[in-house]
Amino acid sequence: MKKTFIFFISIMMVFGILAGCSKGTSGASEKKKVExxxxxxxxxxxxxxxxxxxxxxxxxxxxxxxxxxxxxxxxxxxxxxxxxxxxxxxxxxxxxxxxxxxxxxxxxxxxxxxxxxxxxxxxxxxxxxxxxxxxxxxxxxxxxxxxETQVLYYRKDILEAAGLKPPTTMEELKEQAEKLSDPNKDLYGFVSRGKRASAVSQFSSFLYSFGGDYMKDGKSAINSPEALKAFEYYGGLLKDYGPPGTLNMSWPEAMGVFTQGKAVFFPEASSLYTNATDKTKSSISDKVGFAPFPAGPAGSKPYSxxxxxxxxxxxxxxxxxxxxxxxxxxxxxxxxxxxxxxxxxxxxxxxxxxxxxxxxxxxxxxxxxxxxxxGIPTTIPLITHVGEARDVIGDVIITAINGEDVKKAAKKADEEFNKIIEME
CATH class of the missing domain: 3.40.190.10 (Periplasmic binding protein-like II)
Structure with a gap:
């Protein structure tokens, strides 16, 4: 009986030790567990x-x-x-x-x-x-x-030949676009997006720099005096100094015009610059310059x-x-x-x-x-139904490019935009 008891105690001690080792190993394993x-x-x-x-x-x-x-x-x-x-x-x-x-x-x-x-x-x-x-x-x-931000792409060789420096104001941009535009030689002073919704993001920097915005106090602001001037300015540049087919241009088409050497100025996203400087994509790769966004009446306020x-x-x-x-x-x-x-x-x-x-x-x-x-941290209205809003705002840009009644178009768009805002 005594020997049996001692044997039993010994077995229990062994199991206890093993259990302790097992517990210790498990704890160590948990500590080493990789998250x-x-x-x-x-x-x-x-x-x-x-x-x-x-x-x-x-x-x-x-x-x-x-x-x-x-x-x-x-x-x-x-x-x-x-x-x-x-x-x-x-x-x-x-x-x-x-x-x-x-x-x-x-x-x-x-x-x-x-x-x-x-x-x-x-x-x-x-x-x-x-x-x-x-x-x-x-x-x-x-x-x-x-x-990314909107910078001004431009033709260094053309400006140098004309004795000009990159424009620093909207007024200078318009003056230089007019002076350097030569449609008879298939050269245009200005190219940018003109296709309805696509144009809105690039138009935003012009809107901000004219002192306007898409919204103010939760309401549409696209019919404000500042917004009207921005629409007229942006649309006027494309109407007077832009290439044919502007209304169908998103960024690839506008970039194509610029990289083929057919435009002097091109305001566009900085992230796309390699399209203009890559020799395999651009015929003017070594002639492209970049400048900060020009200042409008409210200063230089590009999107960033x-x-x-x-x-x-x-x-x-x-x-x-x-x-x-x-x-x-x-x-x-x-x-x-x-x-x-x-x-x-x-x-x-x-x-x-x-x-x-x-x-x-x-x-x-x-x-x-x-x-x-x-920079201003947005290119579009900060609402959920942004697609519908871009279409409405884009209609005013198209009206301006066509040289039609911007005030009338902006008033209509203002009403439609407010309805979209109310849906939020």
Whole structure:
């Protein structure tokens, strides 16, 4: 009996030791458990560039990344469905602030980033203020990844031959467009978008620089005296000094006219500059100059927008890890690496680095820096039914290009736009 008891006690001690070892091993295993975050992103050069940097992030933080990317329309649909179903599977999301940021934030799909940014001393100080993605109540919900602004593309050789410098005001732009336009030689002083909805985004910088806006105090402002002058000016340039077929031109068609050497001035998004400077795409690749947006009666107020941003899903259970990724992906070091690959970020210090920006045309860098400091963070009305609004505003632009009654068209559009606003 004594021997049996001792044997039994010995067995129990062995099991206890094994259980303790098992518990210790399990605890150690739990401590070493790797956290994985899911990022939902667009098929975009930024996504391709960041993929190459992910091993650095994973090694630095111990956090694994699962990156799912989709075409832009698919991305909107995918994220909309997952967010609406209260999915917890989106930790980090890449999104277009102007296209769906406002709607997604309004629906409660994003996490407010105020408390996260506040923990990082001076985190937002190095970003251009117009690039930070905020709600109507000034709450930060997204960090910029890619920015663009409207610069003035121009023909350096033509201006030099005429003894002219790039225009700095709307008045000078009109004077030079008139002087240099020569339709008999298939050369036009000015080209820009003239196709209804497409024209609205590029018209916006003219509207702001004339002191106008799309909305004021929740109502349409496209029938204001300032807006009328902007419509007449923009439409007048295209009517008097633009090429044939302007009403059918979105950016590819307008860019085509410019790169074929048929236009002197072309106000367009900075992100498209390689179309004008690439020898395989442009017959004037070595003759293109870039200048800041000219000043109107209210000064130079070009759009300077965040084309793509990044945020945290509201239902994510890994918000801290998601913030670690965002903090890393938008750091000075990573933004600098990506900017050398053509991804134009939003950090001032990176734009101030000649080494980082040596691949860009020097005058383009300077034009962007000037614009970004005073830019307006939208190209379109900030409403959900923006497509309908762009069509209505585009009708006034078409009227101006045709040389018809702008006041009458703007009054009608003003009424229609207010009805759209009431639908919000």
């Amino acid at each position: 994985t975050i899911r990022i939902v992103a667009a098929n975009h050069p930024w996504t391709e560039a960041i993929k190459k940097q992910l091993p650095e992030f994973e090694k630095k933080t111990g956090i694994k990344v699962k990156l799912d990317s989709y075409f832009e329309d698919q991305l909107t649909q995918k994220t909309s469905v997952e967010f609406a179903s209260n999915s917890k599977n989106i930790d980090v999301v890449m999104f277009s602030p102007l296209q769906n940021g406002r709607m997604f934030y309004g629906n409660g799909y994003f996490t407010d980033l105020e408390k996260y940014a506040a923990k990082e001393q001076g985190f937002t100080d190095d970003f251009y203020s117009s690039s930070l993605i905020k709600s109507e109540k000034d709450k930060l919900y997204g960090i910029p990844l890619v920015i 927008v965040t084309a793509w941003g990044i945020g945290i899903g509201a239902n994510s259970e890994k918000k801290d890890a998601a913030w670690d990724f965002i903090k890393w992906a938008t750091s000075k070091e990573v933004v600098a690496k990506l900017q050398t690959e053509g991804i134009t970020g939003a950090r001032k210090s990176v734009w101030d680095s000649p080494e980082v920006n040596k691949a860009y045309p020097e005058d383009l860098v300077e034009a962007m820096k000037v614009n970004n400091e005073k």
